[in-house]
Amino acid sequence: MLTKRIIPCLDIKNGRTVKGINFKQLRDAGDPVELAKRYADMGADELVFLDISATLEERNTTLEMVLKVAEHINIPFTVGGGISSIEDVDRLLKSGADKVSVNSSAIKNPELINALSNKFGKQCITVAIDAKEIDGEWIVHLAGGSIPTKLNMFDWAKEVESRGAGEILFTSMNNDGTKSGFANSALAKLSQSLNIPIIASGGAGTIQHFVAAFTLGQADAALAASVFHFNEITIPDLKRELQNKGIPMRL
């Protein structure tokens, strides 16, 4: 049976992981390779690297990092952040990334999704959607959730699927950073109206939140950052507990 995926997300700047990461066992908590390896050993199903670099120079360092991760890690990983062209994707895939995630550039230029999907295959094109519920309507946001667009999230998700996205990474800005659980009703609606996998993101605080994302939210995968980085939830505990709740896991 296809299992549900648990995905730690690492923020990357200048080829290094950022945000405090509290793994005492690590010699260098800023080393993405060491951290990625540790997550892979713990049973993470995939990894997402989100590049928050601001300069071209920093981005080139990220490419070198991707190459090193691919050399040492034997599970799939996605790279997102600042990707806006076929050339960007080509460079990342050639450096060994398995998938790329596009966000703002797809909103500004939806044709990009078609172009990427046709050139590289839908299996490696994830579209990330940041959305916020405002007066009962889910509105897509740009630039890490700070700028609202006119797009309804469900309409945009449908369009993204029809343009050839292979999966959707949905982050609820209402839930992100709150540790109060995932946006399960919106997740369920997305999952029912689309036929591609949905990754839930934003709001993970407890193991029960993951259970709800997979049951109520019908998510195919769940992504989290700080609960893993700060050891608040360990991946083996999480996966065992999800399995006990009847959610198929790779153990």
Added chain:
Amino acid sequence: MNVVIIDYGAGNIKSLQFAFKRLGVAAKLTSIPEEISVADKVIFPGVGEASSAMEMLKKSKLDLLIPTLKQPVLGICLGMQLLCNSSEEGSTNGLGIFNTEVKQFSTVVKVPQMGWNTITNLKSGLFKNIKEDAFMYLVHSFYAVTNAQTIATTHYDLDYASALQHNNFYGVQFHPEKSGEIGAQLLRNFLTLE
């Protein structure tokens, strides 16, 4: 050992090269027929769309070379699918090594299948030291119909052939290079095949 990865422009093959490097083997990327013919082991990878991948093979005449190979050949993902008779993806013929068709998953399930699923009914030396129901990583929208050459099955939408073998030709739908230690074991097994 002389291991080559056929480089015909279909997808990300860096990960495969790295997977062999982790096993201490320097696999060479090549599209040169002479280099492929003399290799001890041949990896036939591929991601992307079947009919365009087939066109790329024809352009480089690799479609004529591959079926004549005598050493162990491992088709991975789309590589495996192209070794079948035909594919519904772009309605293309395949290389006809595996006597089966490649079809699209129904919309009862999410497509592509993306993630870790189990392999069962394991029937080949390729799976030495790999247990029934081991997990492998898969990403695909099309599947090979089971036949007598099936050496592993996986369930998604239906039971399909997740690995096939005919003489020296092996094919796996999953990505051993991305399937953790179990995937590495499969690659190790492939390297020891005669």
